[in-house]
Amino acid sequence: MDAMRLAVLRDPPVDHDDVGTWVEALGEATWIVLSGDDDRRCRVITTLLHGNEPSGVLALHRWLAERPRPRTRLAVLVANVEAALIPPHFTHRSVPGGRDLNRCFRPPHEGAGGALARAIVEDLQAWAPECVIDLHNTSGNGPSFAVATLRDPWLERLAGQFCERLIVTDFRLGSLMELPLVVPGLADCPMLTLECGGALQPEARTVAGRVYRRLAEWPDLTDLVPNPDLDILVHPLRVELRPGVSIAYAREPQPGVDVTLWARIDEHNRGLTLPDSCLGWLGAGGLAGLQARDARGRDRLPELLCERQGRLHPRGPMRLFMATTNVEIARSDCLFYIVPL
Template identity: 40%
Template structure:
């Protein structure tokens, strides 16, 4: 059921009523919230965005913990808590979309027909733009169990420095999806994928990264500043949303496509060529592989043989998920394919 979207509420950290438990704090909020915090240096501001997706709590938990610590950050900080209404729906931190229809992180180009979600996205952009931030961090969780990594649309040294506060792998993408990180704030912006939403290690990494990001004197120089491992030219494996799909340990004859129930394990390393990832009773027709331009990739990264779905190449897979809705309405996973890189120029 669609819910009424509320306007952003602005407050200062000193005026917060902050319960000890982050879930209690979430339930006390009256909609999307902007929190300003004064730092030692008052002429510079950093922005941390959390809960763009209501089912991705690590960033929110990290912000709660930082505020609770009462530490004064190095510079002014603006925290933007985006999809509060989605996160509050029971069970908490399980509902992704604020209106159960539109993915907010596909609406920041402000070209959607739905006025309410577009207005929410526009308000968030305004809240970030008005502080003229020196850097923006947008915090997420992966849709399945996964190591942490960052995503950016630039690979310059400033972006790499931001990523290095949180992890040592960064996906460089030119995909245009309408996400927050694609927008121009006249400063570096990085998306942090903290790992699985229920993983305590993801929450801890989020807090440690936020703490170091907010306490550093110079974001772009210092002990944290190191080159990250950059993964370029990710491909996106999509599944036709009309497909009857299940996750299971063996082929389901009543489904169009059965994907292996442990597909999230492929997020943990390199997946070999000819690896079984599922079964299909209708061949590869439901699958589409798109490149960064959104174009259908002529050389698919999977193939079907004797009813099995197999990887065509050795792949480094990101964000493979067993979330049925995400798999059908967003994508099954992203993949880096070294075998296909020979035909892709890094300057393309």
């Protein structure tokens, strides 16, 4: 089977005022490649790996209308166009029945998602970029933050230009930012995920726009200065549903449901969550419906959460992030991440 080749548009005009119409005109995963003052160097931004996370492409559409001229060649990938165009636009994380594209970057590259991921990897290897920033929206409302796969001063300086929190994770899920760990040709390429905030938050588009402008304008990435306010959290734990466990989001426990999470649990994506916080309610099975495995596969849930009179509480102070109120994401991915303090 022939390898997939991605569409490439070089220095394209923006012919549509409406971003949905513009993405329809793209029609497929597409690289937008902008010529730079120094085309010997390349920087990469990826966006829309999840079709329901549009802030990156919204900011791109607005920014391209300004006819920018980057310092280096800048390649921007609009990735999961097929999922994004399923009506209504920008509401489907992935194509129904298909794999999560941001879980397809680890071999074997199976199915349509795997073929697309492999094509992205091949293009990145050919371009040998100075850095890659992968733009996402959080699955619930909350502040922007960056995610990296290792502690590295250069990545910390890069993250600190766009947000005030960096999560260093040891989970290996097959995401794009893990490529330097598994693709020898990309081992020296710094890759960072930037969660810009919730898809409906206007601030998220502002954060994404800042990435395009700064990567285009910076003469030399080695000159970045550290952000003294950057908060670094290491090795978060994913809280997940066990198979077959039912979930709902509400303001009171739902009859017959195994886990009812607080309807606005995404409010905990900001600040500190304390032991007196009620995160939701548990059915007859109690905590048995939940798990929080670390990167070694150990279930750490009993160290993190407890049940008090049918309510779900933290055992101690912690930071929550990526808490979602979307039932489908809760079932297919996770409920939230925790870093105990």
